Amino acid sequence: MIEDISIPEPGPFDVVIGVTNAGICHSDIHAIEGTIQAKLPVTLGHEVAGKITKLGGQAKGSKEGDYVVVYFPNPCNECLRCLKGDTMNCININRRPIYGFGEDGGFSEYMLVDSRRLVRAPAEVSPEFAASLGCAGLTAQHALESAEVSPADTVVIYGAGGVGMYATQLAKLRGATVIAVGRNSLRLELARSLGADITLSPSQDALAKEIRSQTEGRGADAVLDFVVNEESFQNSVRQLRNGGKYVIVGVSTSKLQFNAGVAVAKQTKIIGSNSGTKSELSTLLELGRRGALRSVVTDTFQLTDVNDALDSLRAGRIRGRATLRVSA
Ligand SMILES: [Zn+2]
Ligand SMILES: [Zn+2]
Numbered sequence: 001m002i003e004d005i006s007i008p009e010p011g012p013f014d015v016v017i018g019v020t021n022a023g024i025c026h027s028d029i030h031a032i033e034g035t036i037q038a039k040l041p042v043t044l045g046h047e048v049a050g051k052i053t054k055l056g057g058q059a060k061g062s063k064e065g066d067y068v069v070v071y072f073p074n075p076c077n078e079c080l081r082c083l084k085g086d087t088m089n090c091i092n093i094n095r096r097p098i099y100g101f102g103e104d105g106g107f108s109e110y111m112l113v114d115s116r117r118l119v120r121a122p123a124e125v126s127p128e129f130a131a132s133l134g135c136a137g138l139t140a141q142h143a144l145e146s147a148e149v150s151p152a153d154t155v156v157i158y159g160a161g162g163v164g165m166y167a168t169q170l171a172k173l174r175g176a177t178v179i180a181v182g183r184n185s186l187r188l189e190l191a192r193s194l195g196a197d198i199t200l201s202p203s204q205d206a207l208a209k210e211i212r213s214q215t216e217g218r219g220a221d222a223v224l225d226f227v228v229n230e231e232s233f234q235n236s237v238r239q240l241r242n243g244g245k246y247v248i249v250g251v252s253t254s255k256l257q258f259n260a261g262v263a264v265a266k267q268t269k270i271i272g273s274n275s276g277t278k279s280e281l282s283t284l285l286e287l288g289r290r291g292a293l294r295s296v297v298t299d300t301f302q303l304t305d306v307n308d309a310l311d312s313l314r315a316g317r318i319r320g321r322a323t324l325r326v327s328a
Contacts, residue, residue, distance in 0.1 A: 019106045022324045025047055035251065036251060038102065039101070042104060067120070072134060073098055129297060131323060139163050139275055140249075155178055180200070183202065188200075190298075219242070223240060225249060233246075233256045237258075245268075300323050
């Protein structure tokens with residue numbers, strides 16, 4: 001539903017952002033369908049770049065006109081995990097509201113944001129690119145951190161959508177060999193142009209053969225699963241080397257069948273990975289500024305066409321990532 005609402009007034013620590021771009025994410029569809037709980041009514045949009053138009057009295061470190069990206073997760077910054085810098089394991093994080101779900105997000109001309117939940121964006125990074133780093137890039141970077149991907153590794157990126165395409169590039173920047181798995185040949189072509197060494201459709205035999213030949217029979221060091229269903233799970237865990245890591249990324253309510261004996265014998269590590277840290281978002285913006293990381297935004301819609309954009313994503317018509325262009 002599209003409606004006129006008033007421009008928000010900032011509280012002491014808040015800023016108001018004039019939204020330039022807001023990315024469209026599968027989590028938006030999960031929120032609409034109820035697989036992610038949202039406060040209702042809510043303005044969706046958690047992948048947001050824009051310019052500060054107004055500041056609260058205590059909003060230090062920012063000024064009007066600053067070009068920023070919203071950091072949408074909401075760790076408390078006070079618990080022991082946060083104080084250790086392990087903010088995605090904040091003990092309070094799943095109770096605290098996040099932008100676009102528990103608090104109003106960026107599918108709007110103006111958005112109210114806590115000034116401590118922003119990262120300054122470099123001018124060299126376009127607003128559509130910067131916005132897409134706020135969730136797609138962040139999720140990919142944190143998944144690679146969770147898997148501790150290092151140069152000699154062979155990494156399988158399962159799911160060649162926008163997040164998988166950032167993960168492909170970021171794994172290459174770490175020196176790993178990347179096997180990207182997806183069903184859509186246009187997406188696989190894009191993944192290859194972004195650095196994937198090998199692209200495959202999810203046929204188990206081809207996957208097993210490729211991974212064996214790349215690793216001299218050992219198996220993959222890590223699989224990052226951006227699809228998460230029974231097929232991706234079974235295809236993934238079987239291809240791991242002993243001690244290999246299976247990383248579940250993003251939102252899924254899938255129930256996975258699991259043979260505990262095989263996991264013990266192979267010392268499989270199963271890791272959940274959820275969005276990412278503010279410092280990871282800063283890293284991504286710097287990689288974008290240097291040109292080391294390339295945008296995967298392929299489709300642009302006007303704000304008023306938000307429902308078309310969501311339909312296109314649902315129907316699998318978005319090749320990389322979709323963005324809403326809100327204002328210049
Ligand atoms: Zn998202
Ligand atoms: Zn905390």
